[in-house]
Amino acid sequence: xxxxxxxxxxLDRRAQLDTQAARSEVRTDPDAMTTRQKLVHYASIPVxxxxxxxxxxxxxxxxxxxxxxxxxxxxDNVLGQTQRHxxxxxxxxxxxxxxxxxLGIVATRPGTRRLAPVIIGIGNAGQAIPSLGLxxxxxxxxxxxxxxxxxxxxxxVAALVAVSFLPILRNTMxxxxxxxxxxxxxxxxxxxxxxxxxxxxxxxLAIPVVLAGVRTALILNVGTATLAxxxxxxGLGFIIFTGFNLKRTPVLITGAVMAAVLALLVxxxxxxxxxxxxPKGL
Amino acid sequence: xxxxxxxxxxxxxxxxxxAAACGGGDQLESGGGGEATTASGGSEGGELTAGxxxxxxxxxxxxxxxxxxxQILGYISVTALEAAGASVDDQVNLGGTDxxxxxxxxxxxxxxxxYTGTGWINHxxxxxxxxxxxxxxxxxxxxxxxxxxxxxxxxAPFNNTYGLAFRSEAADQxxxxxxxxxxxxxxxxxxEQASLCVETEFESRExxxxxxxxxxxxxxxxxxxxxxxxxxxxxxxxKGDPCNFGEIFTTDGRIAALDLSVLEDDQSFxxxxxxxxxxxxDVYEQYGEALEACFAPIAEALSQEQMTELNKRRSSxxxxxxxxxxxxxxxxxxLGGCEGG
Numbered sequence: 295x296x297x298x299x300x301x302x303x304x305l306d307r308r309a310q311l312d313t314q315a316a317r318s319e320v321r322t323d324p325d326a327m328t329t330r331q332k333l334v335h336y337a338s339i340p341v342x343x344x345x346x347x348x349x350x351x352x353x354x355x356x357x358x359x360x361x362x363x364x365x366x367x368x369x370d371n372v373l374g375q376t377q378r379h380x381x382x383x384x385x386x387x388x389x390x391x392x393x394x395x396x397l398g399i400v401a402t403r404p405g406t407r408r409l410a411p412v413i414i415g416i417g418n419a420g421q422a423i424p425s426l427g428l429x430x431x432x433x434x435x436x437x438x439x440x441x442x443x444x445x446x447x448x449x450x451v452a453a454l455v456a457v458s459f460l461p462i463l464r465n466t467m468x469x470x471x472x473x474x475x476x477x478x479x480x481x482x483x484x485x486x487x488x489x490x491x492x493x494x495x496x497x498x499l500a501i502p503v504v505l506a507g508v509r510t511a512l513i514l515n516v517g518t519a520t521l522a523x524x525x526x527x528x529g530l531g532f533i534i535f536t537g538f539n540l541k542r543t544p545v546l547i548t549g550a551v552m553a554a555v556l557a558l559l560v561x562x563x564x565x566x567x568x569x570x571x572x573p574k575g576l
Numbered sequence: 577x578x579x580x581x582x583x584x585x586x587x588x589x590x591x592x593x594x595a596a597a598c599g600g601g602d603q604l605e606s607g608g609g610g611e612a613t614t615a616s617g618g619s620e621g622g623e624l625t626a627g628x629x630x631x632x633x634x635x636x637x638x639x640x641x642x643x644x645x646x647q648i649l650g651y652i653s654v655t656a657l658e659a660a661g662a663s664v665d666d667q668v669n670l671g672g673t674d675x676x677x678x679x680x681x682x683x684x685x686x687x688x689x690x691y692t693g694t695g696w697i698n699h700x701x702x703x704x705x706x707x708x709x710x711x712x713x714x715x716x717x718x719x720x721x722x723x724x725x726x727x728x729x730x731x732a733p734f735n736n737t738y739g740l741a742f743r744s745e746a747a748d749q750x751x752x753x754x755x756x757x758x759x760x761x762x763x764x765x766x767x768e769q770a771s772l773c774v775e776t777e778f779e780s781r782e783x784x785x786x787x788x789x790x791x792x793x794x795x796x797x798x799x800x801x802x803x804x805x806x807x808x809x810x811x812x813x814x815k816g817d818p819c820n821f822g823e824i825f826t827t828d829g830r831i832a833a834l835d836l837s838v839l840e841d842d843q844s845f846x847x848x849x850x851x852x853x854x855x856x857x858d859v860y861e862q863y864g865e866a867l868e869a870c871f872a873p874i875a876e877a878l879s880q881e882q883m884t885e886l887n888k889r890r891s892s893x894x895x896x897x898x899x900x901x902x903x904x905x906x907x908x909x910x911l912g913g914c915e916g917g
Contacts, residue, residue, distance in 0.1 A: 360701070362703060362780050362781060362782065365786065366780050437811065437815070443818065444812075445802065445804060445808065446818055524808065526773075526803060526808075526818060528803060532776050536777060536779070536780050538674065539674075539776060540698060540777055540780070541701070
């Protein structure tokens with residue numbers, strides 16, 4: 295068993311560099327912080343978001359809303375569509391993780407390593423298609439199959455999955471690939487089976503890189519989900535485009551601010567999960 | 577590292593949003609963009625006089641919105657203006673309503689066709705339409721001239737307004753409704769059959785769903801209303817999935833092509849959307865008479881049947897909008913007023 299060299303293992307150089315970047319990134323380690331640093335570290339985003347929301351409410355209450363604006367800017371409507379947006383984002387991210395992580399593991403096993411470029415290529419294609427185009431293609435494709443609904447949550451989530459599939463797949467493969475071969479050799483030398491090596495050494499060491507991919511996917515999905523309303527998926531895009539189409543600035547701003555705030559919070563929560571799942575001592 | 581960077585970015589984005597909010601708000605109030613400098617100067621707000629110059633050698637940029645009917649209307653203008661000797665910059669299919677409106681206000685285009693209802697509700701910010709065709713047109717013409725220096729020529733008779741339609745083959749299953757009033761009993765007895773597809777706008781406009789429900793005294797069950805893109809609605813109601821009824825535009829070519837039945841607006845609730853050729857004041861004060869002579873007979877010939885037929889040739893027979901526009905003008909001898917100018 296000779297360890298393959300760094301260049302003929304089916305993964306491109308850029309991926310290699312990414313791994314190094316992900317590993318060598320200076321990370322703030324909460325365990326090594328003073329209480330005050332901790333407070334800043336954990337509270338900055340929530341505080342900022344709160345300020346933005348307060349400013350939004352203050353600005354809105356100073357506006358004379360006409361009936362169209364008043365109908366759109368109700369707590370019910372804004373929170374309802376925000377909830378819907380979160381639902382689409384989280385559901386599609388869960389599905390992607392469930393599909394892409396196992397695929398990434400399979401694609402980096404010795405027997406299937408030659409497939410890696412092909413799999414990455416397919417994932418790349420999914421991400422290269424503009425998301426609106428992808429939604430339209432899925433709408434038409436699902437429309438041609440009688441059993442599949444061409445509107446609503448199903449096609450929208452399918453499109454979100456396709457768009458965010460690649461970052462998670464790629465990071466899984468890159469993360470597993472970046473684990474030092476010598477450590478794996480050492481594991482085998484200690485009498486571990488292939489499976490044990492994967493579970494006890496490879497996956498824990500790959501987790502930071504995989505999670506970075508999950509975070510990227512989440513952010514991508516928040517953005518793409520603003521197009522869901524075109525195909526009956528609802529979400530904040532509904533409010534944004536109502537404001538845009540009817541030239542009602544308060545409605546447009548409300549939708550846009552909520553979407554921006556949501557993206558920030560999702561990234562923040564993703565960061566917390568990353569810290570929490572990261573193996574100690576890395 | 578990354579955390580502080582993203583906070584900075586977020587702060588920047590929020591500031592930009594707030595700036596846009598304040599700036600944008602003011603602009604809309606004052607009918608923004610009306611600052612287009614007028615070549616004739618001093619005519620601001622004063623009497624409008626139609627210019628007497630012939631269109632020979634005039635430079636006119638024509639825009640249009642991005643759907644079938646608008647592309648056809650856009651090419652009708654291009655063809656007519658060229659016949660009158662103008663040199664035309666073709667910006668047909670420029671974008672949505674807003675893109676065209678802003679381009680016209682800023683003088684990047686000098687003309688596109690706009691609907692009276694859209695002018696009144698979307699651009700001038702009123703919530704209640706005027707139910708009389710002539711009065712609605714006059715109100716829009718007057719206000720848009722005063723506030724934004726735009727001139728609305730005489731509108732076409734066709735009315736591209738909202739309507740509700742369903743697939744004809746499901747008539748029996750839905751209790752053979754013929755008018756909007758007939759939906760009351762259906763909602764009452766079979767709420768799950770009363771599923772409705774609408775676009776974002778329709779759901780919040782006074783002249784859309786809320787006003788319609790109020791006028792007709794019923795309400796579609798909330799769980800049965802789905803928001804879709806305008807173009808998607810037609811195929812959704814053709815399949816009956818996810819809805820039996822859908823919001824449509826009354827001159828759309830797909831109504832005939834997909835064999836959809838349109839419910840009659842028996843209480844005349846929906847506003848009037850008569851298309852009118854809109855020009856900038858500068859152009860009108862230079863060439864007004866020639867433009868009136870050229871466009872009056874063309875607008876007059878665009879009846880409901882005629883426009884629907886032209887749309888059908890575009891959307892279901894796949895003819896190019898240029899070809900549809902040219903054959904309409906030539907077959908009906910409508911270019912006389914332009915060439916004579």
